Amino acid sequence: MPTATxxxxxxxxxxxxxxxxxTATAPKSAPLNTTPVTKIMEEVKxxxxxxxxxxxxxxxxxxxxxxxGFDVIMIPLLFLEAGTKELLKALGQIKVPA
Numbered sequence: 841m842p843t844a845t846x847x848x849x850x851x852x853x854x855x856x857x858x859x860x861x862x863t864a865t866a867p868k869s870a871p872l873n874t875t876p877v878t879k880i881m882e883e884v885k886x887x888x889x890x891x892x893x894x895x896x897x898x899x900x901x902x903x904x905x906x907x908x909g910f911d912v913i914m915i916p917l918l919f920l921e922a923g924t925k926e927l928l929k930a931l932g933q934i935k936v937p938a
Contacts, residue, residue: 907915928934
């Protein structure tokens with residue numbers, strides 16, 4: 841004997857799939873930008889200033905030749921002081937202020 845659940849299974853139908861309705865196409869409107877791209881690009885190129893970059897890199901020898909006598913004496917002393925501070929800090933002998 842068929843039961844109520846069996847009857848429901850046989851009478852159920854599959855879901856209907858949604859379909860998009862076809863509408864009449866609207867007339868094409870005129871584009872908003874009416875200026876040609878090439879004219880704009882030519883104007884931008886004409887207005888852009890030309891930038892010349894002259895980068896001169898000096899070697900350490902050229903920079904050392906520009907130093908005067910005071911610089912020649914002070915730079916090694918500053919490096920000696922910085923090296924001594926780092927060495928003492930690494931050894932833990934003295935707390936060195938920053």
